[in-house]
Amino acid sequence: MRRLFITLLAANALSVTGTMLSMLAVPWFVLESTGSAALTGLAAFSTTFPIVVSAAFGGTLVDRLGLRGTSLLSDLASGLVVLAMPVLSWTTGLSYPALLGLLFVRWLLATPGETARKAMVPELAGLGRVRIERAVAAYDGVYRGAAMVGAPLAGVLIVWLGASALLVVDGVTFLLSALLIGGGVPRSEGAAGRGQGGYLSDLRDGLTFLWRDRLQMSATTMIVVVNMLDTGVTQVLLALYARDVAHDPRAFGLLAGAVGAGALAGTVVYGAAGDRLPRRLTFGACFLVAGVPRVLILALGAPFPIALGVTVLSGVAAGAINPILGVLQYDRIPARLRARVIGTMTAAAYAGMPFGGLLAGPLTEVAGLTATLYAFTAVYLLASIPPFADRAWRELDRDGPARVKRRWTGSAGGTP
Template sequence: MTYEAHHRPKTGRETDAAAPRPLWRQRDFGVFWAAQTLSVLGDSFALIALPLLVLEATGSIARMGLLTAVGGAASVLAAVFAGAVVDRVDRRKLLIGCDLVRTALYGVIPVVWLFGPELWLLYVVLPLCEAVGMFFAVGYVTVVRGLVGTGRLTEANGRLNATAAAAGVLGPVCAGVVAAWSGAAAAVGVNAASFAVSAACLVFVRLGARAAQEAPDERPGLWRDLRTGAGFLCRHPVLRALTALLAGFSFLTLGLNDLVIYHLKHDLGHDDHTVGIVMAAGALGTITGALLVARVRRRLGFGRTWTGAVAVCGLAFAGLGWVREVPAVAVLSAAFLACVGMAGTCSMSLRQEVTPEHLLGRVTAAFWTLHYAAAPLGAAVLTWAAERHGTTPVAAAAGACCVLIAVVALFTPVGRSAPR
């Protein structure tokens, strides 16, 4: 989107050199910020409601994990193409379109559920929504730098994650109440409405013109674009190691949400409202991590921040299967999500900082494709093992492996990377 130079938000070196206004006073970032917060508020309903729909109909954590795996596989497939698409189209229009498509898809579920449960519909709608969501997520990453400039990426990402997590505190509580009173399908309907509001907000966001565009003859086709993103990751030592380490971490942790819900409802015998409260406590942890990440990274550097966060994730995960009291489950969930948020914000900010603007979509998509490819299988394996052997040994084993990943990271360029 192009417009008069004196009206556009400054990007790149302009922003860094001109001592920009505080983020909360930048109009376009503020509108974008609000849109994402509202979207997460509704999306937290689906995070709880969809597994509950499956669990209420089947009582099986393995079926919950299968739904998570199918949705994850769709995300991986979409990520293969998302970067090339994002780098070729109007990114604002893409984000709006993705929100509108998810509004329609999620809106079908509560309508159909009025006439009775149809589990097959979840296995159709969720993969489609996850695929569309991947296109949105890659586009989302690419526009943040254009809104705030390179020098404030960690701060901006932290603010976005913090307010999204704040919305996530209210969302799970409300989702638990709605699910208990009106059924989980109604909570999915709230999620559909949230995407419509997000799309309306994005209409008013202005994005700066992209810098350093490639000439048309340098972009001959889709497969060249895919190789370009993967090639950049392979040449950058920290991103190369980070992609490999996160592949193992994602394999182990994608099914964690299903595991916590099953533990609370099946092992401990609590209701949907309790599930919502625990998820809200986890979101409080995400807020804490998002607010602290910029300060911690400045003090410790990328490597120590990332490896420390992953190690704490592993310890919290290992403890989740052992504890029997709801407050303890809530505290460990909060610790896990706080550190996931810190590690994720560091990872995303690093990619945004070191990747040229015209490659950002392709590099982001390649990064997510490569490190997330095995995660759906991991979710299926984790939930199958929990149903067969119980949540306690499975959580302990997965948590120990996460700690091992953090230890291995210390001997790679990730662990050796200096403070910024």
Template sequence: MGRAFPGFWAGQTLSALGSQVTVFALPLLATSTAGAGAMDLGLLGAAQMAPPLLFGLPAGSWVDRLPRRATLICADLGRALLLVPLMVLGWHGALRLWHLYAVAFLSGCLSVAAATACQAFLPALVEPQRLVEANARLGASQSLARLLGPAMAGLLVSWMTAPLALGVDVLSFLVSAALLVWLRVDESGPSASRPSRGLWRDMAEGLGFLWSQPLLGPVATCAGLFNLFGGMILGVYFLYVTRELGLAPRQVGSLGAVFGLGALVGALLAGRITARVGVGPALVGALALGALADLLIPAAGLHEAAALPLLVAAQALIGLTNPVFQSNVLALYQALTPEHLRGRVGAALRFLVSALLPVGSLLGGVLGEAVGVRQSILLAALGTGLCALGLLPTPLRGLRSLPTSG
């Protein structure tokens, strides 16, 4: 692992924690200070989730035109500056809901740029053979942030009130930016002299490269469809476990904690698993085990006594396999993509994989109304299994180590 990576990792961990605290602190600020109702919180959530769908693809073109480290620094500083007015307005009782909508949306836009730049910048920090391990460590930071973010937001708001709690978020972004400034790394960066051919053609170039690759194309397709079916499960999951299985809220919350812990463990073990079995088998195996875990969810409805143990096993296995799959997919993209295309190809991959998740959630709701909640989950789980089977005829099955873009 390169000497610059530990500082970069520390900075990205702080930035991820700050982002997660912000995600949960803004609704608390809306209800405690701005008097938000149900519709207001729905609009706030939409403002937080809209940027990846609106700017996920264009972000890749912009990242390929700018120095990646500078993009990350500006994203951290921008997110810190956006929170300062909320602190002041909240402290003086002048905060309005539109302030929160604007900050949530703009902060989300900067997070999209930061995530795209982070993936494109990583190969400048570590050796190619360590990309899986580096992605896994960054994934562990994300898992830790998702696990601790809600609790940290709640504690900070309880101790310091919501407006002042945002000051901790500001500090985390500033420290992250400082660590990036102090990095000593030779970043060749994108060619500033290469003329832009237009945003649409840039995005098409990224998508075209992704689909033309015999390894990346099938992975992107299967991962996108896997998320489509996963979204179908997630869309009706809480209805299923509470109404049909009769789980109490504390039990449902415990299942979420099991998933978070599993994801953290999976991220920590991803590098070792890949080193032992190889990139392709780890990637395909993780997807197959994730599909098996999905099948445990409808199986939980077969017997009341087995419901909770099967759901615990499902969430633990989903949590364990997700980081193994994701870290190998990211390493594969970083190894195969030329430096000047990494922003666009990475953005295309992220967009294709994530854009189908809300579509799946909607389809899950429609199918649940038509055939029943448990039956719709079973059909979706069978779909995730087909996605895993779809990778078996590809060259991925026997891929032991990362290839190169050359």
């Protein structure tokens, strides 16, 4: 039965690889066809905003439609929409407004599939007798590995094939993912609880559950803040450090890539040893190390090799964060609410990201790079306090999940 879990990992790897191909192919395609940086930026917005909308409101539909069916339909529809872009470009022509519309629909459709696959993890891991810590680490590791492979692969394929052909490859990856889920996961293993009330009632149940769970609300708030900061660091502050301190544009790419490489290694380490570590202290320490040192070392103006080494170590610490959060979600969220609660948390995590660059850019103009880096370091530090100071986080190490779930044994359409 472990084959079911491996099938899920393979399908998600294909889907994530396609996403990374699309993230590079689309801006290049827009630049090639319009030559406008402003229009390229607008296209980027059309790929992020629908993720927030779909994650917030699509999770309830995932719970009602079923996990396997949602993943299958999401990948099929996403693949066909992506394939429509190059086909239209090669035949009747693809106008810019039509491209924006297709991008919006593509990401609106793709997000429920990601939510559904993530919600399948505990059941399929249990059938394969894979410990939940290792299962979540494997899922996150495959995601990170596919993202790392997908980005450089996209660059190579753009040179070899062009952006339009790369979009064809992107569409095919989604269709292959759908084929794996459709043929490798039985219907009974992708089931989800259907709400007995209406859509708005089910949506309210998910929001209410998250609001009443202090631990998960605290974790979600931490992620919202740190994702916003990470976006500002990656999009603005690293580029300025590379230009003004390291005096080498290659430093930008190396520092950005070092976080991903370290995180992949950290995910592997947590998958091997995470079930023997105290969750709360591990999460708190890793969250602190993942943010503060790599920004502080830049504020101190350290030589680039030292900054790169510290960034790798911070990435290793970051690799344990998502697996622990995944275990937290699977332990505490009842299966029938899982997709809608995870969707809400995902939407919140994405919602703050666009503001990171808006915060970092003007602040740097006013206060300078060093002062901005120190300010970001201070906020990273403040965001890392809850696991050490908030009593709710003690539940991460004791048997609180059953108590939480017992409060939600009523009908899906009712109020707890």
